[in-house]
Amino acid sequence: MLLEGKKILIMGIRNKWSIAFGIAKSAYENGAQLLFTYMGEENKEKIESLISEFKGCKAYVLNGASEDEKVREVFTKIKEENGKIDGIVHAIAHANTEDLHNDFILTSKEGYSHACDVSAYSFVLVSRMAKELDMLNENASLVTLTYHGSTKVLEGYNVMGVAKAALEASVRYLADNLGKENIRVNAISAGPIKTLSAKGIKDFNSILDIVEEKAPLHRNVTTTEVGDVATFLLSKMSAAITGQVIYADNGYNIMGV
């Protein structure tokens, strides 16, 4: 039980297909006590039923992961009700649909800022607020989710690739800042998975087919496989790892043509 006695906050659960849900399953099976944030007060019942299998967990609404005061408010409540935590998983991203469908060159200033704000700045904010509010136990671990489109051009990923590049650079700077306090910061670069967010990406099914054909392991990843990597990064088994982008993509990223 790699996470026995640890409290882990998982941000960005939406439904049973969410990567956050796969991470929750793995962390729970490994002994973690779970806390969640999700978007939309109207989703309360749906989320509570979804997470009912995780005994003793609690869920909090957070409608703006990149808005300082909203994160402060929900983190203050989480700390008051649960005390300090041992890890945070940030599984939050968003870009405007038109920016994933048009050519990248047409990205508007608003669309560019929005994608970077929600998908990259929010992780900086979450890390800063957790530190400011003294929420983290020593040896805490912060984990975010990224994608290969940060370093390679993948048609349709567009401005989200730019946001993920910013997120990965943020991971390195945060790892340096928080390392002094023995807090680790890493990203998992997950292979493509059919989630609600992924549905916004043009021709997503053909990406899945290409990965199956070309990845060394000739299959696509599951959310629980990504979850197991998160469990490892949240646990003391990864005590020497910080500032890294760890690929969980069945090896697809090593391939040339």
Ligand SMILES: NC(=O)c1ccc[n+]([C@@H]2O[C@H](COP(=O)([O-])OP(=O)(O)OC[C@H]3O[C@@H](n4cnc5c(N)ncnc54)[C@H](O)[C@@H]3O)[C@@H](O)[C@H]2O)c1
């Ligand atoms: N699905 C994939 O192929 C894939 C691959 C690599 C990385 N990722 C990343 O994994 C993470 C989780 O995405 P997913 O694929 O599980 O999809 P998902 O749609 O299940 O999760 C995305 C979550 O982000 C939340 N969100 C969006 N905007 C928000 C905001 N302003 N404030 C608070 N929450 C907000 C949504 O409510 C949702 O819970 C994202 O960072 C995504 O980029 C996904």
